[in-house]
Amino acid sequence: MLSRTADCLFWLARYMERAGNIARGLEVASRMASVAGDEAGEAEVWRSLLVAAGCDEGFFEKQDRATQDTVVHWLVFDQENPSAIVSCVAAARSNARSVRTALTVAMWSSLNDTWNELRAMSVAQIEGEKLPGFLEWVRERVLLFNGAAHDTMLRDEAWRFVHLGTMLERADCTARLLDVRHEILAPETDGAVAHAQWQALLRSVSAGRAYQWVYRDRLQPRKIAELLILRPELPRSLMACHSEVAKTLDAIAKGQGGRTGECHRLAGEMQAKLNFGRIDNVLAGGLHAFLTGLIEHTAQLGAEIEAFYTRA
Amino acid sequence: MAITPAAYDEMNGLAGQIAASPAYAEIQRWLAATPQEELARKRGEAEHLFRRIGITFAVYGEGGDPERLIPFDIIPRIMAQSEWQRLATGLTQRVRALNAFLADVYGKQEIIRAGKIPKALVLENEALRPVMAGFTPPGGIYTHISGIDLVRTGPDKFYVLEDNCRTPSGVSYMLENREAMLRLFPRLCHRHRIAPVSRYPEELLTTLKEAAPPNCPGDPNVVLLTPGPFNSAYYEHCFLADEMGIEVVEGGDLVVQDKRVFMRTTAGPKRVDVIYRRIDDEFLDPEVFREDSLVGVPGLMGAYLAGNVALANAPGGGIADDKAIYPYVPDMVRFYLNEEPLIANVPTYLCERDDDRKYVLEHLDELVVKLCKGSGGYGMLVGPHATAAERADFAARIKARPADYIAQPTLALSTCPTLVEKGVAPRHVDLRPFVLSGKEVRIVPGGLTRVALRDGSLVVNSSQGGGTKDTWVLEGEGPFELPPEQPAKAASQSQSQSQMREQR
Structure with a gap:
């Protein structure tokens, strides 16, 4: 292509x-x-x-x-x-x-x-x-x-680049939406206002009902963070998006006889980090720091994808 | 002031002289039976269809919507099979002669030595590309895709108005107009047994593959080279490429290495064998033609002349369709093919000839004067419709640069019924069939009919208020001999009430 x-x-x-x-x-x-x-x-x-x-x-x-x-x-x-x-x-x-x-x-x-x-x-x-x-x-x-x-x-390279764009942008966006609201997810937050804000946050990623289906529990900041960051079931979670990004990059590489570059390594690294991460560790290290790191990482991945496939 | 003679109407004939055409019998019934509002509604539907698919041509720098629709007239133009066959034979002959002329001009120049065409007219022509001298493209074909503009003045009287051997456009309208008609009027179409045009993209791809250099191994990689989305014909470029399943490339997508052309892909460089280029000669290669071209490919001509890639059409084809060369095309037919031309030229006066110029200046009110280099209906004087001041202005211009101007009599161009504001009225039309030259000559039946929507106007260009119509070449001589399915409100009482109504 x-x-x-x-x-x-x-x-x-x-x-x-x-x-x-x-x-x-x-x-x-x-x-x-x-x-x-x-x-x-x-x-x-x-x-x-x-x-x-x-x-x-x-x-x-x-x-x-x-x-x-x-x-x-x-x-x-x-x-x-x-x-x-x-x-x-x-x-x-x-x-x-x-x-x-x-x-x-x-x-x-x-x-x-x-x-x-x-x-x-x-x-x-x-x-x-x-x-x-x-x-x-x-x-x-x-x-x-x-x-x-x-x-x-057709499930060819054209589709894969479209899908890659959607998923990378979505990952970036979920991370940013979460990051500007990281304070409302601090463990000690509570109260009616906080509750309304949590609901709004969940809705922004179409996850209002999804939370209940996954946890069947009252809204808790820790679980909200876990859902949006680490749960593979939620289509807009960082885990779900980055797993699609990595999978799609692999599919493109396979279609080209295995040609890979830095973007493939980066995508794999991100996926592993999310796949094997635990929410308590993420929160202990600071949600803001974690998300900022991820946003930077995502931007770098975007640049590497372009460098490898479209600016060569 | 000369009076424009009455025009022959392709449906109604000419009062007292030419009978109505049987090929239009069904259309005539349909028009009589369909209320005005219904036609207007269908026209609205057609416009919605075109807007939705995005069939637009781009007009930048004039303000307003940069993506415009070419007005589409829903009343088809119809030709019987026998009428078309005569035309097709004549078109094939003409394009064979044009290709022979191009091979000769860039080869032995026998036609010049035989004195059939003035040497200076060819060798000093701006459309000549000296870089092509001595090079023979694969198969000896220069103009793979030719658009031949025809006008008509009577049932059997067609004239070639202009040849287009560079990058003729408009074929996408021919195809999309048919699609629109089949969708809007399925039954009307069915009753006419129309020769299909939808195989054009396949014929084009075959023609392009046949143009591949002899050293191309296997199935040639064909691409379409476009100047980009800002070009007025960009829609057509994408449409044709899509129909053929080939890549649309811009100059920046191609790179020349060791006189070979490659396209940049996500998997690395890929060899290109045939380029259907929709970029003018001057912009093809900044190393050979215009240095400031941003849409071309440096080194492309080197690869072409080394025989490593084919260009369709070949550079330099403009010498064959130049307005100053045009008067000599009938002689080309005689010289190269030893045949009499089957489709005549419009009689043409060359202002650089003293006798012709004298005649032109004395008869400006009867003639159409054209700038040789002009296209798109600009730089043109339609004598009978011009003011005295406009004629005086052109007279001065002709005297100052006689070689730049030619003149032709105003023909009583044929008309076709057309839906306009006030109802159905006759409007002047022309026809551009598309002739493909590969190992054989291929033409899909019909072409693009352009219609001058303004009353009395002879100018059909889309930039000057022209529209298009679908052109129906019938498989036979007329529509099915069926009773009309839709009883006309105004029609005679003899029609049976039990006839099926057309379902809406």
Whole structure:
């Protein structure tokens, strides 16, 4: 497969996943803001969302304070923000357009329809009461795209690079969402506010019900951390994502007669760390330190994948 | 002021002179029976279909939506099998002559020595690529894909308006228009027994594989070289590559090593044998042509001339479709094939000839004047529709640079029924069939019909308000001899009430 095609497919998937994750982040932040209690707490919720999305610097160059309206605008509409939902969808589509022949019709249609509808939307259509509906729509469009890819692509290298992009982006995103909220998972946290925040966090990775199915227990920060980091059953857990990344890289290598590089070693290392890790050890060493390390590691892995397959 | 003569309509004929065409009998019934709103609704559906699939052409730098739809007219243009057969024979002849001319120009130049075409016109032509001199591409084919633009003035009167031997586009519309019609009007299509066009991509791939260099081992690796997503025909590049199952590559995806071309893949470099290039000559290779080309491949021409890769079409094909060379194509047919041309040229005046120029300047109000280098309908004067000031402007331009201009009489171009704002009305059309030259000449029946949507306009280019139609070449001489399935509201009472209604 052309290196450029692989690169476009990888990024196409990453951008779509990012758009969905921004929507998830906004959903959980809206909920947390409503239970924050005071204005300072609310501002903190929005600020940490910006940090999780990795676009707080750009935001504070334009705005003094993080409020619902300014953050929503920045993360949904502002084309100056490369992580805004419109920017992600536009970037995904532009990548898709460059490699249209590598996509199936179903993938292209879902993406093209999303882009056409999104660019026809005005701020008034997603403000205030309409925001939850809009965010749900974004999540559904990403689900549709992922479903189209999963159900219609030949299981060849094209599929593997798409899947790799989705999984790497998802791993990064789950780690970031967790990291900005690591304080609410400290062992001594409790109370009604904390409980609502835990719920919101679980929902942001579609794990509200999953927690109950796995643990059948009251929400506990230790178990939430374990679910999101180490449990292989949860599709958005770090373990699940990194295991897919490693598996997919192995499949690509196998398809090419066993050619491997640094990216394969790194992916294996991450997978082993998560596979054999224990939540108590992670928490003892500090959740924040653990997650920061993982985020850096994931970024390095992304760079190694590009160096090996698409920049050679 | 000359008066444009009445035009022949391909459905209705010409009042008092030419009878209505039997090939259109069913279409005529269908148009009479279908309410205006229904046609408009179907047109809306067609547009939705095209937008959804993403069949757009890109227009950058004009503001507005950069991805536009070419207007699609839902009323098909129809040709009987016998009409098409005559055309196909003539097209094959013409393209064989064009290829023979190219081989001669870059070879022995016998046609020049025989005095059939002025030496300077060929050798000083900007479209000539001296780098090609003495090189013979595999099979001696230069223009593998030719788009021959035809116009019509009567039932048997076709003229070649223009040859396209560089990178002719539009074939994706031919294919997608048919898909749209089959989807929108399955029964109407069925009743017409239309010769299919869907095998074009296969024929194209076969033609491209046949162009592979003799030293290519096994099944040739064919790729399509595109300038990228900002090119107006990018959709078509992807569409064709996808249909053929080949890679769409950009210049940066290819690399030349030891006069061999490779594409960069995730598994390392892979050898390329045939390049269906949709990049103009000038941009192919910055080492040979334009140095500032960012879309080309350095060293590509070296690999090509070493016989290690094939380019389709061959560089330098533009000398055969140049507007100043065009008047000599009928002579090429006689010279190389020893045959009389089956499809005529539009009579053409060369402004650099004193007699011709004098005539042109005296008859500007009757003629169409074209810039030799122009394309896309720009740099053109349609005399009868121009203002006095526009004509004066062109007269001055012709006097200043006579060699740049040719002129042709305004033909009464045929019309086809077309759905416009006010209803169904006749609009002028042309036809671009696509002729493939490999070990044999292959043409899928029909081509791209372009239609001038503005009343009275003769300009069919999409950049100038033109649209497209599906072109139906019938397997026979007319539609099935069936009673119409949809009783017309306005039709005669004799139709039985028991006839099945078309299900909607």
